[in-house]
Amino acid sequence: MDVSYAWLQELVDVPVAPTELADKVSRTGIEVESIKRYADGLKKIVVGHVLSLEPHPDSDHLQIAQVDVGEDEPRQIICGAPNVGKDQYVIVALPGARIADNVKIKKGKIRGVESLGMICALQEIGYPENVVPKAYANGIYVFNEAIKPGSDALEVLGMNDTILDFEITPNRADALGMRGVAWEVGATYGNVPHFTDESIQESGQPITDLLTAEVADAKDAPSYQLRVVQNVQVKESPLWLQRRLWNAGIRPTNNIVDITNYIMLAYGQPMHAFDYDKLGTGKITVRRATDKESLTTLDGNDHELNDQDIVITNGKIPVALAGVMGGLSTEITESSQTVVLEAADFAPVNIRKTALKYNLRSQASSRFEKGIDVGSINQALDEAARLVAELGTGDIAQGVVAPTNIKAEDTIINITLDRINHVLGTELSAEVVEKIFNQLGFGTRQEDGLFTVSIPSRRWDIAIEADLVEEVARIYGYDDLPSTLPTTTLTLGALTPVQARLKRSRQLLEGAGLTQAITYGLTSPEKASRFMLHDSLVTQVSFPMTTDHQTLRMNLVSGLLDTIAYNVARKETDLALYEQGRVFVKTGDQVRPDEREYIAGAVTGNVQLKDWQQPAQAVDFFTVKGIVESLLADFSLVSPINFEADASDDNMHPGQTAAIFLGTDKIGMVGRLHPAFEKAQGLPATFIFELDLEPLMAADKTEIIAQPAPKFPSVTRDMALLVDKQVTNAQIEVVIAAHGGAFLKAVTLFDVYAGKGIADHQKSLAYTLTYRRDDQTLTEDEVNAAFDQVLAHLIEELNVTIR
């Protein structure tokens, strides 16, 4: 809400300058987002009187004006505006003036004729397009009253006023009118606002001779008040009214429409004016629209309505969307003579829905949505009628037509001094609290620390104890509250096992050289569905902002690949990234997806950079598998982890991908992207892994029971085996483990070779076996026996040749 400082000063004593006011109000009530003064940066702009006009000899549209700007001699100014005319009072920028955008006006010649200034449009001196009256949108602004030439135009236009932008939160709609703002500012400084309410003269016919009205359902319009003003002249508003409007960001239209907007600004009460004759029926009915009923609103748009919309009708067809926008058919125009003024309260939810549905949210609808002061509906209506009669020289019909009424009542809240101090942590006295309530204009009685507070209807936001506590806190001042820490019985602060496990997993991967990425949970359907560990249906948001962010991810790899692509495009080619986060999976007729904690990594380029001592080393399958193994080893799992070749994912390299199993459950995968996929996505060779952490966190864990360090030395034996190429390391290790004997402690593969010196269908694998007894030193014979046993089984089961 744009609050005019000058207007505010008329309503309440403001003891401070605008900046200080803004700061104070922000600290005690409503945030002032910004302060502006249209005049800032402008100078030497005055009112001029156009004495004569003659065509420019060398132009078909320029005119030579002689303009009285209050100096001894008129000034000659060339003007190209189509609406410039003799005898007009206009805005003149003198040579040396600064106008909008810091443009400087100089003396000059325009097509050979001297011009000593510029006649200005409102836009040219800084008013935004949307507040400029339409009549002056494509030309200069013309004052509609005589003003002494040479006067400061900025002052006359209200540009020296300071506009404070009050950021009104939904609960403080009471400050969406200047009177509400005056109450708030008054409460802040302990001043009571002084409003002048003039009485109205009803010089017209009895209203009942002219108009009847009904409201079909009082819930839709709990208060519906109408007045009629006859014999009205519709014309331009006087300057003071235009000034009020444009300083509040509203475009002046004509006196009737301007008055309804002015009343909304002054009282916070949205109003509407109908052309009585265009109604044609002398009747108004407020009801729900019927399905597919149509209405053309003032903006010229047609709407197909439904029964959620409250409409104003002439007894037959809709003539306005209640509280949202009037209809074109009953618009006030220059020919209007009799005006129906409407002040009402409408059901907030319907107003909100209708305004949203037809994209017609306005200052009026947003006020109805948040509620209005039901105590000032008639006051606003009367003031509107009075102004219409005054500015439109009309006659107010006698009486008000009011099919529904609300009796405004004070809200009574009882609250104890103890309660206030208990919530605030203060030791305020009853006197201090009472003074605050008085400042706010609340009726207050106090007896033994129990306050009975009467809240007037203008503060309909206050309904419960907590609301009063807030009023006390803010007016007392948050700065003056003490700072303490809660005193409660002790509570434990610790991560849950799951939280601790997630954090530890992150740290392990960072220790392994991977940097954490955080990517988007919402992605495209394609990306969401790749690299899935489990079958899942997609979950979509209903109204995405973009197709890139419409589907809940079912894997973490896609996001990491986006990150790889982003970095590679920026010439960062050695990347090791991981993400820990949730994927959203569901099956069958599940509606709500399960959220599973995953961890995934993507590595590309070199894992070891070239330096002066060693060559670069590119990432390969085993680098990433090593990271995965190291992470999995940290889980102390009871069940074994198995890696099995897996060619089932079309986006993965069929020969360099393993599915990872915990016992028989698939818990992850590791491998290289399919080269064709890499190419299609513009990615370099990239190795990824992805683990579902849920089964890993849920799985049985081995406990650590400390063993003393071995007392006896270990003994090693090496073996080199020639085997068929199809035989896997895993198969060999299974045989070694099965027949290694009680003293075998470790098996380490230290060489794999195929090629020269070995038959094409074979490869050579070499292992070190480590034996140790914990109760005595192993003898040569014991080791040899155990080792021979393993060799015998390898030969028998896997047909190996010992080299």
Added chain:
Amino acid sequence: MDLKAKLEALAKQNHDRIQQIGTLAELNDVRINLLGKKGPITEVLRGMKDLDAQERPQVGAFANKIRDDLTEAIQSRKEQLEQAQIQQQLAAETIDVTLPGRPIQRGTSHVITQIMDDLEEFFMGMGYQVVSGPEVEEDHYNFEMMNIPANHPARDMQDTFYINDELLMRTHTSPVQARTLEKHDFSKGPLKMISPGRVYRRDTDDATHSHQFHQLEGLVVDKHITLADLKGTLLAMVRHVFGADREIRLRPSYFPFTEPSVEVDVTCFRCGGVGCPVCKYTGWIEVLGAGMVHPNVLRAAGVDADVYGGFAFGLGPDRFAMLKYGIDDIRSFYQNDLRFLSQFQREG
């Protein structure tokens, strides 16, 4: 020549020679030749059996002295040679210590994670539990339980990604508080919790908006929790994150789930409060929202609002990171440019 003269000649002749020897091996040879069982001194001593009993001790003593002198000379020369050898070795082993060390590959946690981890530790230290909750949330928990009924104007403040009429991407982590509050057994003590996590808003991504960001909300409910406690808690937190010299101020605001509601400003940590571009020359920076839990929120969770009360606050780790490190584009967090992320590897 008598034995004594022989010994003298031997000593004289070898003393010089020992000084000339250039290698340890040669010196060892000389030692064996000279002092060994077959050496000249041994030989001289062997010849003593032919001497008078009277002369024998004198010559014996003399021979021993000569042998000790030579032994000492050899030992001395040996030390010299060894010293020279070590010097030579050290000279040969000398490296350019300004050559770079071998790089250790180390990853780093995301700057937002760092902020959240830090805050979690801070609040755990004050006895808060950390509670996680679903990112796909029910309208009921995300809005209704938070005192934001259908068609409440406050729903505008949080434009929402709906999945269907009932399900949505949570717009704040408050629903986690609602869920925890609903389950909490107050006979076992107060509730002190924080709920960190990802949230989603239906926004167009730009420098200051992101459809995905993070929140960390706090909630304390007990029989006597005050607004002063909220102020003290936030002051301690702000000083922990932004520096010990920081001050805070509260300004009235509005959130449907708290009453009173406040916005919290901290003195600008760039300029210390005198005014600079970061604080838009106000000296203050808005960092979070907070307030006393609205009785409707307590009641909705089945908590007796006449007996229990508390405070709640909500902050944005993204915003904290932006303020703390002077980051001006929220999209940086989700683009994951490695050059951006890796600058947060060191202690900040």
